Amino acid sequence: MSIATVAAPSADPVDALIRSIRIPPRPSLLISMQEELDAPEPSQPALARIISSDVAMSASLLKLANSSMFGRRTIKSIDQALAFLGLNQVAALMTGLLARQAIAPSHASLASFWEVSSRRAQAMVFLSRRLHTGPADVAHTFGLFCDTGIPLMMERFPDYARTLDEAGASAGPFTRVEDARHTTNHAAIGCLLARNWGLPTEVSWSILHHHDYEVIEDRATPESVRSMVAASLLCERAIQDFQGLESAEWAKGGAIACAHFGLGETEADELQDELVEAFHED
Incomplete structure (x- = not known):
């Protein structure tokens, strides 16, 4: 779903559904x-x-x-x-x-939402400096807002927690499961929030595509967006490791992200270790 699709006025039922989701x-x-x-x-x-x-x-x-x-x-x-x-x-x-x-998540399953978002923002700042992906403040904003569509979807759809479980276990794109069950997804809603809040365009686009790993290899996409999506995978892997879990998203797009930055397996592992150590310090 493109940014234009998210924002364009229409009598389409999908547009009506998106309008029913509370955007602060x-x-x-x-x-x-x-x-x-x-x-x-x-x-x-x-x-x-x-x-x-x-x-x-x-x-x-x-x-x-x-x-x-x-x-x-x-x-x-x-x-x-x-x-x-x-x-x-x-x-x-x-x-x-x-x-x-x-955006105050009221569901118990989202109690750690901002904690994870903060770690992602911290990791994005670290990677922006280490991998020279762009301004640290833009990377930080993307890291925090990347998944803001989740609590908004949770508020709108009572069974959304089940959707998250299914999407997380899916071998295909995370957002495909959301689209099938709710006719929209957290990336599209997060993009809409970012646009409504006047955040940088590259942040909005990166939020929209952060589960679309093919965009990393798309040279028609701005380099800043490709790098933020790729960096988000490195962050996701480190966050999951910090929590003692394996990253399903890394399995889907990790090789693409490493290729984008020219990272070998050892270099990627070293970055992950540094990020996990930083998480422990906080």
């Missing part, structure tokens, strides 16, 4: 941040004031900024966070925190 509106704090960042000359003090207007969000941001993901610096204020990490990275962290606030 873009938070006003995010709108203010994006407007400042889109200014001809974004102001660090102005962005600091916007972020500091929400005390709880500011505290959560500082906790993240001092995590091992960013070298465990001693950052005591929003101004320091902006100076050390940069405007875009701080905005990406805030966007993730706002997503947690707006």
Whole structure:
């Protein structure tokens, strides 16, 4: 399903179904941040004031900024966070925190959802620097939002937990099972959320295609999207290893991802070990 298909107005029953899924509106704090960042000359003090207007969000941001993901610096204020990490990275962290606030999984089976999303974001930042896949803030945002369609699908479809089990055990594409059972999938819904929230286009496209591993080899697809989808497989493998599990998705697309980055088996294993070690540190 393409981005145009997700977003285009239609009387089609599939469109009506997608409209019935609750897509949280873009938070006003995010709108203010994006407007400042889109200014001809974004102001660090102005962005600091916007972020500091929400005390709880500011505290959560500082906790993240001092995590091992960013070298465990001693950052005591929003101004320091902006100076050390940069405007875009701080905005990406805030966007993730706002997503947690707006998308609150109520199902017990999703209790660890944001924990896994945080690890994926951490791993995407690590790989963006190690493999030179693009800006760390874009990679971080993709990592956090990659699976945001899951809690939204869970909220809409009472039997979606069963769908997740079946999709995870399927030898075919994960989203094919979702499409067969619900006429849409979490990648399409996550893409719609990302677009509605004004996230970078490469993030929206990468979310849409993150279970479509053939796109990694498609030279007509932007390199940034191909690299993020490939990196997401490396992240998935490490997360599953950290949890003591085998990655079914790695079996489907791991070889393609390694070929994209020119990684041999040993190099891929070493990256996985480094990521798992970083997860243990947190």
